[in-house]
Amino acid sequence: MQVNKYDQFNEVSYQTKLPNGLTVTLLPKAGFHKTYAVFTTNYGSIDNTFVPAGSDELKRFPDGIAHFLEHKMFEKADHDAFQTFGKYGASANAFTSFTRTSYLFSATRNLRENLMTLLDFVQDPYFTTKTVEKEKGIIGQEIEMYNDDPSWRLYFGMIGNLYPNHPLQYDIAGTTESIAKITADDLYAAYRTFYHPENMTLFVVGKLDPDEVLDWITTNQATKQFDTFQPIERRIPATATDGHDIIPYRTIDMPVARAKSVVGVKGLAPIEDGLAALKYRAGVNVLLEMLFGDTSQNYLKLYDQGIIDDTFGYDFELQNGFNFLTFSGETNDPAQFDAAIIDGLENWQPAVLDQDDLLATVKKEMIGRIVFMANSLEAIANRYDQRLFGAATLFDEPAIIDGLTLEDIATIAAQLLTSQAISEYQIRPATKG
């Protein structure tokens, strides 16, 4: 086991790769009552075109299949994994993102039984035509629910603008039409391709003894047979590095009380993996805070002019293969909102150049926020992303933030905030008729 000590935080993490390829990370937290475990496969909603294990032909699968598979993993021939977790008093869940599917539980008791349940149910697929058909009703309701959510529509509207030829634009759950096409065979094909231990990670944090827990996991995995891992071939369409495919502007009507607007910026240049990715993310977050955070000049000016209010927010999404910024809020005048944000983005220089004091303040704030997250088992586990950041954990971030210079921030701004990467999407209140 590789042991990483984080003296500043009084924390230690343990990491190892098992013979079958599974990467296991353990992080004991003294004084905690609960243990949180996340079992993740590097397989998400954008992986809809791939060469199924055992085949040599690229195949297009229906949108929403990763999420559908996540739902179906819980159901077995004679029981439901939720019930097994229930029997041991654990709270279980799962979620699918653009690039990952994660299964998790948290429990204060019966750690061994719950951990074995997690490993066993995810490593024992059971799909039949009957159970697949039944799930279509449940997921159909989930899709409908999101369709009514203006914030969700706003977010996916922007992604559609930035990535018009990329599977990112599709709802993670798919559409009622796409999931209607999913079969049990499709689920098995996806499962065999992506649920090999070599493509998966297990992160356990909280009340635990690392030697004991690793022993349980190793023993469990040694009893299971897996085919030899074949490197996964997925086809993600390349997106234009000059941004020419970006849709600059769209608007829709919805029954909302007030208009909502989002300005998006697509990261056109590819980002390196590992610590470089972590540094890039920290740098962009510092840049955002300097440009539009509540410590910035822009924020106060726009707030006092009534162009933004407490609904204003921004986000940087960085995942394997893509990254983008969003700035969103409710507004009485979407055109004015967009113009103000775009002006701040295109004229970023005064907010960054020579702002040494502001940088120091923002770094303090961001380092402090890492200390906040150190209280949360969920934050520690879910911030970990092996495919993107390698072995790095939350506790590696303060040193990275501390090392950022104004030059780093200016370099990122000059490269990221270019006019051709910017897009707008608005939801306007539908006239009641």
Added chain:
Amino acid sequence: MQTQLAKGVQLTTVTSHQFKTNQIIVNFRAPIVRDEITKRALLSNLLETSSAEYPDQRALAHALAAMYGAAFGAGVSRKGPTHNLRLAITVPNERYLATQAPLTAQAIDFLKSIIFKPLTANGQFDQATFDRQSTNLKSAIESVSDDKQYYAAQKLNAQLFADSAAQQVPSFGVASDLAAITATDLYAYYQQLIQNDQVDIIVMGDFDEADVAARWQAAGFSDRQAPRPAAFYHHQNTGDYVEQQEVQTLSQAKLNLGYDFPVFYRDEHYFAALVFNELFGGSPLSKLFMNVREKASLAYYASSSLDTFRGVLKVQAGIDGQNHDQVLQIIADQLTAIQQGDFEDDLVEQVKLGLINDFESSLDSQRTFAVQALIDDLTQQSMPDDEWLTKVQAVTKDEIMAVAQLVTLNQGFFLSGGAA
């Protein structure tokens, strides 16, 4: 440790090495009065964004960032017949940072400055700040109805408490009240609040208790003359089911049901009610989840929740509108099944384990201690963790069936997208 700072002003300190942050919460609590609710919500927005020392958000944000990203916020909530205005700040423990700055002491001084030195001029709140926050609160309240789940819950609440204006109104107020509230009125109301509201201060983390107590002692809170507010509001059982319907442009319909359920926090039926709710719709093992969602494939969510400070039970389901009658029937059948004892002992044991898991897990969140300290003061009782666990484990099948008999369906709200 508890310290009485003045009559009706209490400081509770809880020390633990478990967390890497320290949290300080100040609660101002008063009997809920219809015409004060919006005022208190607006006060919370004003206090969150300005003070004499930090006259705008940027000044305030810089002060917080300098305390290594201290998280500061104000908010309002309802608990039974009381309304709570809360100010909270959390700071990292400097032990985990490259600084010697006494962040907890700074955070207390910051809160005192916010509370006792608001941004005022000529006996009123600063007009420009007041106008901005009044406008923003109006927009925020109006946009709440965009969240259909929340909207449906709010409509049901109004039906359930048709006999009490104060209980009908959301804790964050009513947009149409704002036009009549002036910066002068609000400042007068705030001065009254500072003198009369019950105050509960809770500090949780790893800090010097004597220093923290001394800092709050020096704040100079005066004795409260008003009696301690009541802890519970008793919902009136109307007996018959009345459903209201509304049609909007939307794809997923919402069915919200309200029941009279006269069980109150930690009374004789309380623990049986907790187990009953988990069994009925409070967990993924529940009858509602299993029968409405999993077996009949009729909903994405179907769950129940308890309000043991007002004596009601609520069910909420997101469904396809054309299945309204079938869903209503299945929900009724699940309640009848529990009343008649049609559930396995194993399932009872499982939902108890789930409750215990939730309880023990909550001890890993700093916020839990603040919430519990406030409830303990409100109800004037407290219970050791062990006793809580024992009482949950001791609940019997007969007790669950008996408590289920107390449930009476009163109100329904059905929000749909029209004829399917």
